[in-house]
Amino acid sequence: MSSSNASSPTFNSIAAILETDFRVERSAISPDTALSDLGLDSLALMEFVFAVEDAFHLRIPEDRLDPREAGITLQRLCEVIDTESAGSAAAAQPAEATA
Template identity: 55%
Template sequence: MPSSTSTFETVADVLRTQFETGDAPLEPATPLNALGLDSMSLMEFVFAVEDRFGLRIPEERLDPRQADLTLADLCKAIDEALAAARPAAA
């Protein structure tokens, strides 16, 4: 099973290095709409995270415009997409 902690650390790194999110500490429960990103930047953030993990998350699974979506929700969607992309264990 993928490590959500590791996933969260990677997502937080993308925020810190590629987007100006302010000095507020990043926590898994932080809503995406509280990051200070406009709607275009929010989409760019999700694309940057997908690029970092080498995957695409279907929009029906994760719509960053959802008001209550948190960083933990994003990490869960990434972990699930990574698990689905792995070949079945023999």
């Protein structure tokens, strides 16, 4: 059990969204919690992913993370967000210059 990921800024942001917007108990939120175990129906799960994308100003490609896929954990979501954030930050510089 790694406690370092449980206190990462990405994880804390996701946990706050779950608590505030989706009324998930904080005790039910940990890095190894599967999205399917959060008690959200499929529509709420998609809304959660959209809320996370908005919070981090990115879009998660479905081939990187399909929230309907069994076994996707909050830790996996954090990893995808961190990877996408790093990639989009690097790609955003030239795109904004030409926009």
